[in-house]
Amino acid sequence: MKATIHHVAIAVHDLDAALAFYRDALGLEMTERRRVPEESVEIAFLSAGEGEIELLHPLDEESSVARFLEKRGEGLHHVCLAVEDIQAAMERLREAGARLLREEPRVNEHGARYVFAHPRSTHGVLLELYELP
Ligand code: CO
Numbered sequence: 243m244k245a246t247i248h249h250v251a252i253a254v255h256d257l258d259a260a261l262a263f264y265r266d267a268l269g270l271e272m273t274e275r276r277r278v279p280e281e282s283v284e285i286a287f288l289s290a291g292e293g294e295i296e297l298l299h300p301l302d303e304e305s306s307v308a309r310f311l312e313k314r315g316e317g318l319h320h321v322c323l324a325v326e327d328i329q330a331a332m333e334r335l336r337e338a339g340a341r342l343l344r345e346e347p348r349v350n351e352h353g354a355r356y357v358f359a360h361p362r363s364t365h366g367v368l369l370e371l372y373e374l375p
Pocket of ligand 1: 296
């Protein structure tokens with residue numbers, strides 16, 4: 243199966259402080275910043291060559307990102323692979339016994355379909371699969 247790293251996501255306590263580092267100090271271009279209420283997060287994307295860095299900040303205490311920060315502190319939250327056929331990729335993961343967080347992919351603002359696989363079935367990293375529209 244062909245896949246490319248689409249982005250790596252970092253959970254942060256303070257999005258403005260993280261942007262002061264990644265955008266202002268490091269000089270990466272911010273391509274997007276928005277709230278995603280259905281996931282209870284605010285996100286920012288920074289361009290890094292072929293791939294991107296996603297900064298993730300929880301919007302409320304119930305957010306899974308809030309629980310992540312509480313347990314582990316700031317750091318790598320997930321790796322996202324872009325695939326050509328997300329249904330086929332999900333089928334492969336299911337056959338391998340991996341635990342997907344949803345039965346069906348969700349669709350984001352750009353029309354991309356995405357789904358997550360639990361870190362316990364991916365050797366320790368939350369894995370996002372992404373199918374570009
Ligand atoms: Co992501």
